[in-house]
Amino acid sequence: MSNAKKTDLRIQLTRKLIWNALLDLMEDREFESLTVKEICDQAMVHRTTFYKHFEDKYQLLSYGLDEIRELLDQQNSKDRFFHPIQTLESIGHLRLFKIIWKSEKKNNFFSGILQNKAEDALKKELHSIETLMGKSVVPIDVITAFISGAVSSLVVYWLENHEKINAKELDDYMNLMINKEVLFSGKIQP
Amino acid sequence: MSNAKKTDLRIQLTRKLIWNALLDLMEDREFESLTVKEICDQAMVHRTTFYKHFEDKYQLLSYGLDEIRELLDQQNSKDRFFHPIQTLESIGHLRLFKIIWKSEKKNNFFSGILQNKAEDALKKELHSIETLMGKSVVPIDVITAFISGAVSSLVVYWLENHEKINAKELDDYMNLMINKEVLFSGKIQP
Numbered sequence: 001m002s003n004a005k006k007t008d009l010r011i012q013l014t015r016k017l018i019w020n021a022l023l024d025l026m027e028d029r030e031f032e033s034l035t036v037k038e039i040c041d042q043a044m045v046h047r048t049t050f051y052k053h054f055e056d057k058y059q060l061l062s063y064g065l066d067e068i069r070e071l072l073d074q075q076n077s078k079d080r081f082f083h084p085i086q087t088l089e090s091i092g093h094l095r096l097f098k099i100i101w102k103s104e105k106k107n108n109f110f111s112g113i114l115q116n117k118a119e120d121a122l123k124k125e126l127h128s129i130e131t132l133m134g135k136s137v138v139p140i141d142v143i144t145a146f147i148s149g150a151v152s153s154l155v156v157y158w159l160e161n162h163e164k165i166n167a168k169e170l171d172d173y174m175n176l177m178i179n180k181e182v183l184f185s186g187k188i189q190p
Numbered sequence: 191m192s193n194a195k196k197t198d199l200r201i202q203l204t205r206k207l208i209w210n211a212l213l214d215l216m217e218d219r220e221f222e223s224l225t226v227k228e229i230c231d232q233a234m235v236h237r238t239t240f241y242k243h244f245e246d247k248y249q250l251l252s253y254g255l256d257e258i259r260e261l262l263d264q265q266n267s268k269d270r271f272f273h274p275i276q277t278l279e280s281i282g283h284l285r286l287f288k289i290i291w292k293s294e295k296k297n298n299f300f301s302g303i304l305q306n307k308a309e310d311a312l313k314k315e316l317h318s319i320e321t322l323m324g325k326s327v328v329p330i331d332v333i334t335a336f337i338s339g340a341v342s343s344l345v346v347y348w349l350e351n352h353e354k355i356n357a358k359e360l361d362d363y364m365n366l367m368i369n370k371e372v373l374f375s376g377k378i379q380p
Binding site for chain 2: 072077080081082083084085086088089094097098101118121122125137138139141142143145146147148149150151152153154155156157158159161162165167168170171173174175176177178179180
């Protein structure tokens with residue numbers, strides 16, 4: 001290996017080390033509350049080393065997220081579209097996603113409460129439909145996750161665009177996009 | 191009106207007044223950073239009045255959210271299921287939802303970046319499908335909101351349950367639940 005390549009590898013390793021220290025700390029603490037000193041202590045590197053590689057903790061964070069984005073960009077686009085979860089699994093970094101999701105869940109205090117409420121109502125609804133129609137092909141928990149996510153996202157879209165699209169149009173589109181035939185053997189209609 | 195009823199009405203009005211003051215403040219500030227004193231100043235009520243009705247700002251918040259939940263509970267469950275956005279519109283409180291969504295968007299720093307990235311990729315994908323297949327029944331922005339929300343939610347479900355359900359199963363379920371025939375005239379298949 002050439003000296004230049006060795007140096008390059010050492011740079012990569014140091015950055016990874018610091019990035020992993022950040023993830024370690026984020027298991028229990030919020031990103032905002034962390035200091036560069038704490039990240040250095042966790043990584044067992046000197047502060048001057050940190051500043052050789054990153055301006056601050058925000059730059060460290062975008063370094064880490066850029067890595068993930070690059071990995072996602074490299075995936076086949078058809079795969080990404082039809083197999084989003086397998087694609088996510090294949091690039092690894094499950095730990096990062098868990099940490100991100102955990103830290104944001106804490107912050108999503110309001111919509112968390114409302115979403116739980118909506119999910120409970122939806123689950124109840126789906127169970128009573130199942131009693132009438134027989135077991136669904138897709139487990140009810142999965143239908144609930146799918147529909148509640150899709151609807152929350154459409155609600156946000158509506159909040160941003162209600163001047164140009166009305167609630168009824170969006171509900172109609174939503175009903176078109178959900179494959180009810182598969183979910184309930186085509187027996188239930190709005 | 192009886193004296194008891196008048197008192198009851200006055201209590202309701204005071205609570206609404208304090209709740210609206212909280213919403214006013216949350217237009218620009220984060221909930222966590224607000225003090226009871228600031229809420230009282232905004233509502234132009236004395237602190238003792240506040241504490242006659244609420245223990246602290248958290249109890250004020252759950253009072254407000256409970257009101258919304260009650261309104262949602264009163265809606266016809268079939269309506270809620272098939273017309274979620276019209277249901278939300280019919281109960282009013284658009285302002286509250288906007289504030290909640292705005293305040294959480296600020297917090298969702300990480301997944302915000304990743305989600306934007308995913309939405310951009312999805313939109314590009316859908317545009318190239320449209321070029322091949324002709325215009326979709328549902329506008330691409332709406333499809334993007336729907337699918338990205340559904341997939342994000344399934345990713346969270348997967349992060350929580352990957353011991354009992356694998357990525358391939360979830361992707362397969364997702365593909366079943368999306369009505370591709372409507373979206374792309376049934377011409378595209380995974």
